[in-house]
Amino acid sequence: MERAEAENPSIAIEAVQDHLPALYFVFGRIRTEELAAEVGREWDFLFHDEKEQVLKAIQETEKEHPDIFQRGHRRILRKLLQQGIGYHHAGLSPVLKNLVERLYENRLLWVLFCTETFAAGVNFPAATTIFHSCRKWDGKEFRTLMNREFFQMAGRAGRRGFDRVGHVYIKIDDKFPEQTGFFDESEVESVYGRLAISPNTVLSLLKWKTDDEIDRFLTQNFSAYQERSAEREIKQLLSELDQRYQLVQSHFCDLKGEAACPLQRRKLIREQKRLRSSKYKNRPGSLERVEEIKQILAGQHNHRCLHEVCADARDELDALGYQRAGLVGQLNVIKQQSQKYIHEYHFVKGILENLGYIKGREFFPRGNFALELHVQEIFVTELAFAGILEDYPPEVVAGILAGVDYIPGRREFVPTPPYDFMPVVQLKEELLEAGVPPHFAVWAPTPGFVAHAWYTGQGIDYILENTSLQEGDIVSIIRRLIDLLRQIDDASHSNPALRERVREIRRVIDRDEVAVVF
Known part of the structure; x- marks a missing residue:
């Protein structure tokens, strides 16, 4: 290099x-x-x-x-x-x-x-x-x-x-x-797996897996495997530390901690000096403890030993104890993490039940609809069941759906969409108030201008002139919208009118530079 x-x-x-x-x-x-x-x-x-x-x-x-x-x-x-x-x-x-x-x-x-x-x-x-x-x-x-x-x-x-x-x-x-x-x-930093428990994950598991299969899926995925591997590694380190601890302990004699032990006498002398200092001498019990130490030290203790070896051993034990505490802490975290996917699964399942998507393993219309979606399942389902996707003009529907799962860039400039999107904002707020986590209701009005313009026949040049976006950004927005419309098409098998509408919107926008070729 x-x-x-x-x-x-x-x-x-x-x-x-x-x-x-x-x-x-x-x-x-x-x-x-x-x-x-x-x-x-x-x-x-x-x-x-x-x-x-x-x-x-x-x-x-x-x-x-x-x-x-x-x-x-x-x-x-x-x-x-x-x-x-x-x-x-x-x-x-x-x-x-x-x-x-x-x-x-x-x-x-x-x-x-x-x-x-x-x-x-x-x-x-x-x-x-x-x-x-x-x-x-x-x-x-x-x-x-x-x-x-x-x-x-x-x-x-x-x-x-x-x-x-x-x-x-x-x-x-x-x-x-x-x-x-x-x-x-x-x-080089390790790469760790992360299983995302989305509404679609929960619905798919409930639809196609038994309880035992769901349990295995949640506890034997790649991320859980990594955690079990880390747990085994930590336990091995703890075993090695314990062996070393026992070896170091063997350096001490039977007088360890007794007044005859030179190390213990030094410890008592330091404590006596501290209690006699101006900071401690007036505290309740200090004088009594000083007298007690004085009597202990007054005894005839002529034990001779290589106490320097004991001092080194004591310091090593302190270090080993510190390392062990850290490893035990890591082990506790891993044990807690091992249950996180099960907790997340039941948390998301509870949300779906509260919103009327499912009851146990029984699927309601919203649940069947969301089962076919793979992005912001709850938010898109609520858009559909609120009538927004059927009642609003198609160019507005395109603009609204373009904002699903969109996070605006730091220096991004896009004009406000030429339609009223407050009903969508209110829907999002209602979902958050109902306990839906923010990451299950990601939506921004920003791409609405782009999708609306594209639907009404404007080209990339027009959008480039009126925004800070580049061609790749525009193509990405429209192609993501096309994919979402395809998902809604699959989810609308029991609603022919909605299916026909999203197909028409897709037909209009799937053109020119953004056309998706299979």
């Missing part, structure tokens, strides 16, 4: 030019585009025949999507790609992401600026990976990368069959050198 001290990416690229292609990781969409443009002003990595290959791929893409490079700064990306430079982030449209990935895979991009999503589940190795920073915004604060995150990205360096070794460079900020992480592969 090497440190690349560079004021701009061009200097970093110059430092690694013998080890290309490179993935240049940046923690910010806009920054990937800015850095790519900076490098593009000084570097061109492609020969003439390679430029022709890139241009051919671009023209094939433009033939199917004529306006794909006309939005925002995408003309710059078109030019950069023909120089062997690109960028990749979640804000790009799926069409552009696919083009960039194909060019990189065909070794026609030599430097690709990308966010960390490019390293997750995508097998595109490089000769070199470069980190523009080792700090990122995690949704709550700026923090240094974890070992796991760093090595997930750094691990892209080194192509099998091409590179003997992979190279990893970190750009150091001269103003904050201490903010650069120094990562240790031996300290």
Whole structure:
């Protein structure tokens, strides 16, 4: 691993030019585009025949999507790609992401600026990976990368069959050198399983599993397996500590704790001095205790021993006791955790019963409806049974459903939807008052403008002009909406009118750039 001290990416690229292609990781969409443009002003990595290959791929893409490079700064990306430079982030449209990935895979991009999503589940190795920073915004604060995150990205360096070794460079900020992480592969954080007990989980278990099968599912999942493994490991450590404790105890003689023991006499002398101090001497019982200690020490005790060995043993016992207390605490936590899925299951089941979805194993209409949903099951079911999905205009329904399970970004700007969404806000508040946990009623009006505009025939250009969203964000919102409409379609088998309505909404919005191809 090497440190690349560079004021701009061009200097970093110059430092690694013998080890290309490179993935240049940046923690910010806009920054990937800015850095790519900076490098593009000084570097061109492609020969003439390679430029022709890139241009051919671009023209094939433009033939199917004529306006794909006309939005925002995408003309710059078109030019950069023909120089062997690109960028990749979640804000790009799926069409552009696919083009960039194909060019990189065909070794026609030599430097690709990308966010960390490019390293997750995508097998595109490089000769070199470069980190523009080792700090990122995690949704709550700026923090240094974890070992796991760093090595997930750094691990892209080194192509099998091409590179003997992979190279990893970190750009150091001269103003904050201490903010650069120094990562240790031996300290990569463990990945822990987490079973999410959702309303659909509970309904599916009740519908298809026996009580014994449900119990096994809740107690023998991967997360529970990890906890049992951790419990066994802690118990082994406790056993080793207890053995060591017994061994250390053997250093003491039968006089341990008696007045004849030099260690005990020293302890009594220290206690006597403390009780004679101005802080303690006037406290009730102090004088009596001082006299008692004086009488004990007055006895003839000439026991001779290597009490230094006992002192070391006593200190080790204290340390062992501290370690043991910590392990016992961890063990108690794990034992409590082992029951958490059972508690969560019964908690969610209680909510469903209180809301009239089920009674024991008996399913009511709401329960049958929610059984077919896989996102915000309670909230979407209540939208349907409140009549909102049937009574409101289809463009409004599209806008409302687009907000399901949506959390607005930190700097996101989207106009207020052009319809009254207060009934949905009131429905959400009623669910929370009824004891439904907030994470089962996640909804925001923000995407309503996007879905409403798209339904009424507006294109991506219109939405881009009126919001701070990027193409990828818009496509994601509409595609998530299409998937939710598909789920509601499956859930509405006993309500032909609602089924026909959601199918029509889906038919209208499943078009152009966002079309879902199976």
